[in-house]
Amino acid sequence: MVLNAKNKTFLLVSILFTIFVLILVGTIYIDQKNKLENAQNSFHKNMHESYKKILAKHKEFYYNRTIANINSPGVRETFAAHNREKLYDLTKGRWKTLQKENPYLIIMHFHLPDGTSFLRMHQPDHYGDRIADIRPMIAKVHHSKSSVSGFELGQTGLSFRLAIPIFMQKNYIGALEFGSNPEQILREMRYFYGLEGALLVKNAQSTCCKNNLSIHNYHLQSNTLRDTSILGYLKTINYDFTITKTINYNDRIYNVYAFNLYDFADKVTAKALFIQDITILYNEFQQTILELCLLLIVLFVLIMQVINYGFQKILSALDKSNAELEAIFATSKDGITITDLETNFLYANNAYLIMTGFSVDELYTKSCAGLSVPEDVPRVIKIVDEVIEKGFVENFEKTCIVKDGKKVIVNMAIALMPDKKRFLITTKNVTEAKKLENETKKYIKLIDENIITSSTDLKGDITHTSEAFCTISGYSKEELMGQNHRIVKHPDMPKEIYSEIWEKLINDQVWEGELKNKKKDGSYYWVYSKIYPLYTEEGTKYGYTAIRTDLTDKKKIEEISITDGLTSIYNRRYFNEVFPKFIKSAKRNNDIACFILIDIDYFKLYNDTYGHQMGDSALIKVAETIKHSLRRADDYCFRLGGEEFGILFKTQMQDHAIEFAETIRSNIEKLTIPHEKNSASPYITISLGLFISNNYPLSTCDLIYKHTDDLLYKAKQLGRNRVCTL
Incomplete structure (x- = not known):
């Protein structure tokens, strides 16, 4: 029997949908089951964190109470004096108060360093026994002289114990131990989580665990279970204390959570089991899966009806889509081709034929890689492998040799078609664009370089x-x-x-x-x-x-025009330009402006004695010293003519200006340039007139210059080699 296209499609969809339904139901089942397990694990994790917080709270509670008791007035001294009756009287009130605070507190025990029991507040008449010989935890406290805590089995059964060393004047005098009934943990977990539980102690003595029930070598000490028979069932199934285990017992589903209880050495000494009834949750899970299956069956029937009704319309739409796609290929300005995985041409649109100049028959004898220039072939092979691996590559450029031997640069986007056996390639001729891009890069480079x-x-x-x-x-x-x-x-x-x-x-x-x-x-x-x-x-x-x-x-060039040719400092021309601006700026900013006029003492006699060449050398050294003495970027020094120099600067205090002028005078004399005709010194010296604007009002440049020149004249009159100011 030959099926038509409609029936083939219907059969194919039916098979695919059936597979889909099976996979979906299976996936949802697994997912729901995983969520259930994750919820159980999350619940176990949260419960374990709460369990640890409860232990930490107990430890902190007993630690604080222990320290408080040790530090109570007279307790440490009475214990050190081994006065049992007085120690009992001092501690009795606090012991009763602590029992009221926590009814699960069952042990308060003073231990001597030699390992013997000194005072049991819970059994005051029982003392003197070598408790450290049978209680490793107490032996550990005596040995390490540091706090120890954990679960430990004693005469009254398993207890959570905390022992803290007691020192007096840095001498170890014994330890104080508190212990509580671990049933408190079961009660608190029931209160916070509604969980019933049981405590099983490892290798417990029959006197401590009166119940004969045990699982492996763990014996039942206490429980909060309404139905203890579940523990018997765990024993029959050889329960191995798995962290989380789901069991089916008496038509109910339970989660069993196991926690380790550790002694002071981090060794497991007991197991805490907590039982959670998840029957309702499990039944809801089963019902959800059943309802989902029914829903999918209904959906399957509806889909088959839709397929049967709309098959002709779908085929019509596909035909229309194919026609539109062919129209796009035919009218696209970009070249579009389809090749096999060896890049042999299988189809090419008109734009690609025009781009390459080949006819359809000619093109179908060639490959896309074969049109590449030889140096691009390795890149083409590499790109083909990349497309096969990734499925798509765009902006791949290469140079092609077309029919007339002309070279064109193309930009290509290559996609692996859904059948994994063909490539769909779009090609754009970018030859002119690349020329323009290269020209632009040249211009940009010229701009960047210049x-x-x-x-x-x-x-x-x-x-x-x-x-x-x-x-x-x-x-x-x-x-x-x-x-x-x-x-x-x-x-x-x-x-x-x-x-x-x-x-x-x-x-x-x-x-x-x-x-x-x-x-x-x-x-x-x-x-x-x-x-x-x-x-x-x-x-x-x-x-x-x-x-x-x-x-x-x-x-x-400008600097040459404002620089003195001999000394390389600013010349008189630049002084005449800067001086008015300097005074104007000082007035505007209310600065203290200073002007120094400098004259080399008896310089004419120096020239007459040593010659003009030595005189020029002296002028250069004096100018360099003045320039190097300047302190700020906006300080200026000038050669105003002959042996006369000028300095413009600003200061914050008058004393600083005088000190600055005196430093320049001293620096010139320290040059130790011999000058035998100088009556003021054996060396070349200078006389300085210092104008400070807070001594005179800032008026015209000419008047300031005259005041400073008068001060210079006065310095010369007073014997030279000095600073003169008001």
Whole structure:
């Protein structure tokens, strides 16, 4: 019997849906079962954490009470004196109070260092026995002289015990032990979690565990179970104290949780079992699976009806979709091809035929890899393997040789088709775009190499630099990236300039002007800078960019014009330019402005005696000493003519100005340049007139110059080699 397409589809969907249902039901069953197990494990984990917190609470409770008892007035001294009756009287009230606080407290026991029992508050008439010989925990306290806690089996059964050493004047005098009935743990777990439980002690003596029930070598000491027969059932199934175990007993489903109880040496000394009835939860799980199966059967019938009803419409839609896809292939401006895994052509649209110049018959005899230039073939083979592995690769570029031998650059996206046997390839001719891109890169490189640019974030940390910026500054890009722009700040530039720059930039304005910057080697260069704020498309400012023009040569020419040719310090021309600006700035900022006029003593006689060549050498040394004595970037020194020099500087106090002038005078004399015609010293010296603006009101430059010249004249009259000021 031959099935038509409709029946084949119906049969295939039926088989697939059946498989799907089986897998789904199985998956959900496993998932629900895992969730149930995870819930059990989570419950066990939470319960175990609570169990540990309960133990920690008990330990803290007994520790605090033990310390309080030891520190009670007279207890330590009475114990050290071995006065049993008095110790009992001192401790009796606290013992009764503690029993009221915790009815499960059953032991309060003083131990002597020799291992004997000194006083049992719970059995005051029973003492003197060698308790340390049968109680390893007490022996441990005596040996280590440190606190010990844990579960330990004693004459009254298993107890949680805490023993703390007692010292008097740094001497060990014994230990105090507290112990509680572990049934308290069972009661608290029942109170907080509604769980019934049982306590089984390892290798317990029959006197401690009156119940004959035991599992392996663990004997039942106490329990909170309504039905203890479940413990007998655990014994019959040879229960091995698995952490979590699910059992079926008397038509009920139970989870059994096991916890270890450890002694002071972290050895298991007992087991705590807790029983949780999960019958309702388990039945709900079974009911959920049953309902799901019924729902899927109904769904299966409905799907079969939908498939039967809509089959023709689906086929019609597929036909329409295929027609649209063929139309897209035919009208696409990009080349679209289908190849086998060896890249042999199986289909090509018209755009690809035009791109390569081949006819359909010609193209079907070739492969996509075969059209590549030889040097690209290894890359093509590697990309094919990558597509087979990953399923898709885009933006793969290669060079193809088309029919007329011409080379074209193409950008390709290659996808592995669903059958894993063919490639779908879209191809775009990017030859002209690559030419334009290469031209653009050339222009960008020219700009990068010749235009001095940099960008920073809002803090001034460098985020981008051009190659030209690296060249002029002497730093590599790696050295500049992330550094603050202060790395090229020259100390000669006044702070006011940078304050002005930041003020404009913070207010979203453009700053432009001349800046002197410092190179990596310590030398300098001048630029004309224009600094712009940078904004995102949303208008948020995120940094700044600067474009600069190299002014170094121009500045050097200007520097020559304002520099004295002999001494290399500023000349009279620059003094005449700076002096008015300096006075104006001092008035505006209310600064103390200072002006020093300096004259080399008896310099004409020096020239007559030693010659003009030695005189020029002396002038150079004096100028260098003055220049090196300056303290701030905005201090200026000038050669005003012949042997006359001038200094402009600002100060905060008059005494500092006088001290500065005296330092310059002293530094000149320390040059020890011989001058036998100098009546003031055997060496070349200078006389200084010091003008300080807080002694005179700042008026005109001419008047200030005259006042200073008068002070210089006065210094000469008073014997030279001195500073004269008011």
